[in-house]
Amino acid sequence: MNGVTFQRAKAISDPTPDRVSLRSSRLENLKGKAKFHGHPGISALERAGLVSPRKSQNVSTVGDFSTQYALQCEWDGEEISGPMGRSDISCGGLFVPEQQVGLANKTYWHGNNVTVGILGLAYPSITSAYYGQVGEEEPWLTISYTPFLTRAISQGTIDPVFSVAIMRNSSSGILTWGGLPPMLWNPESKAVTDLIIANLIDQEETAWEYSFYTIIPDGLVWGLTRDTTQYPYIVDTGTTMMHLPPPLAEAIARAFKPRATYIYQWGAYFVPCDAIAPRFAVIISGVEFWINRADLIYQDLIDPLTGLCACGISTGGPGPYILGDVFLQNVLAVFDIGAAEMRFYSRD
Known part of the structure; x- marks a missing residue:
């Protein structure tokens, strides 16, 4: 073919039978108004003055070299990078404890002053971190880990299915x-x-x-x-x-x-x-x-x-x-x- x-x-x-689920999360468009000229969008971790102390992120280290584990993600002209850690994650009523996650310290897209990161739902085969400094990603330095959705399914929290609807004339979806x-x-x-x-x-x-x-x-x-x-x-x-x-x-x-x-x-x-x-x-x-x-x-x-x-x-x-x-x-x-x-x- x-x-x-x-x-x-x-x-x-x-x-899985197609039936309504109450576990839903509102999607936000990553991009704000665009003129084909990018500007950086910085994560909430770097905007401490705008984040309430009571809403701080409870991120623990991955291991002895946690700050050396790097996340780097590129798609559709956008890019995210940062170190790896573990955190309890809740999204749309779905909770996964101690999930290994990348911290979006640096992001680049047409920002909307709301979004501070991205939750990937890819299969494990194309989900990996890098051992080394951010910016030094090489194929032989990849470290596989189990992503959020795979862990949620394996722990039996949800049926092995999810659905997406992106809204027209809006910056959101479900x-x-x-x-x-x-x-x-x-x-x-x-x-x-x-x-x-x-x-x-x-x-x-x-x-x-x-x-x-x-x-x-x-x-x-x-x-x-x-x-x-x-x-x-x-x-x-x-x-x-x-x-x-x-x-x-x-x-x-x-x-x-x-x-x-x-x-x-x-x-x-x-x-x-x-x-x-x-x-x-x-x-x-x-x-x-x-x-x-x-x-x-x-x-x-x-x-x-x-x-x-x-x-x-x-x-x-x-x-x-x-x-x-x-x-x-x-x-x-x-x-x-x-x-x-x-x-x-x-x-x-």
């Missing part, structure tokens, strides 16, 4: 543990698809271990065109746009009226802010999930030289290809880890 070798992930349990959020979705527009194991980032262990939440859609639809070429896509809340194979991204960019222009400085397509986006859908297990046209043009991501607005689709180069927030704003995504599958419900 387009040069990618993969295998279906093996289920360890039956699918993350729900063990079930679905108390919100409207369309039960008649549902798709179920397998999670797969594939080496998409030239990291050896991802060829045989669970890594990203990766699926293979049936294809894409835009305008009067239907392309059923199959590629693996990572479903990722931490990626703003949809990163598509270059020929598809270019074809969809041409379908905007007027057609989109690729600006190499930003590595993205841009259109006049009042342009008309094409009808566009992702096909999963035979179900077409249509993307709201308003989500395909970012009115607040403007190129200062041309005054053009960024498109919601971008070229993914050689990969990996990603279904980011543009897609997730239009569906309720259910990550059933135990059954090794994903389920999607339309929200329109």
Whole structure:
């Protein structure tokens, strides 16, 4: 399949019934108003004057060299780094004691004056710390550890499933543990698809271990065109746009009226802010999930030289290809880890 070798992930349990869970947490958009010029966002640990002493973090050391264990995370143009420690973590009613966690001492994104870190939900195979100073991360210095979600499931606190709904025209969303959020979705527009194991980032262990939440859609639809070429896509809340194979991204960019222009400085397509986006859908297990046209043009991501607005689709180069927030704003995504599958419900 387009040069990618993969295998279906093996289920360890039956699918968890889709029912409402009361364990939910509000998601906050990492990015504030952006003009494509970054500025640092510093964690609460470095803003002592703004944090109440009664709300201090109870972080203990990992070991004799705790300050030498480094966290570094990069995605979608953002970056976090800092030392490792252990802390009791509670999120949306889900509690995990003595969780090994990275302290987000330094972060870089278009800040919103609220967010001070990120909670990763990746599989253990791509979750690791580094032994050494922050900034000196090397592959041979990695140290694996069990992440928050894996520990929560292993201790039996929740069913092995979580769901995500990102809100449109808002800076927030809902993350729900063990079930679905108390919100409207369309039960008649549902798709179920397998999670797969594939080496998409030239990291050896991802060829045989669970890594990203990766699926293979049936294809894409835009305008009067239907392309059923199959590629693996990572479903990722931490990626703003949809990163598509270059020929598809270019074809969809041409379908905007007027057609989109690729600006190499930003590595993205841009259109006049009042342009008309094409009808566009992702096909999963035979179900077409249509993307709201308003989500395909970012009115607040403007190129200062041309005054053009960024498109919601971008070229993914050689990969990996990603279904980011543009897609997730239009569906309720259910990550059933135990059954090794994903389920999607339309929200329109």
